Amino acid sequence: MLTNAFYAFYDLHRPAYYAFAQARLSTEEARVAVAHLFSLVADNWTSVVNERRPSA
Numbered sequence: 001m002l003t004n005a006f007y008a009f010y011d012l013h014r015p016a017y018y019a020f021a022q023a024r025l026s027t028e029e030a031r032v033a034v035a036h037l038f039s040l041v042a043d044n045w046t047s048v049v050n051e052r053r054p055s056a
Contacts, residue, residue, distance in 0.1 A: 002042055002045060003045075005049065006041075006042060006045050009041075010038055014034060014038065017034050017037060017038075018030060018031070018034045021033045021034050
């Protein structure tokens with residue numbers, strides 16, 4: 001089950017990830033890439049938030 005923390009992370013970071021992807025890919029490819037990225041993050045959310053340094 002995803003927590004409010006995931007949705008806050010998504011709302012905060014999705015625009016930047018999408019802008020980065022769209023600068024390098026077509027609009028549709030950027031949309032798919034960012035959707036896939038957040039799907040992977042969601043699938044591994046518990047592991048991510050339990051890491052000492054999740055950005056590493």
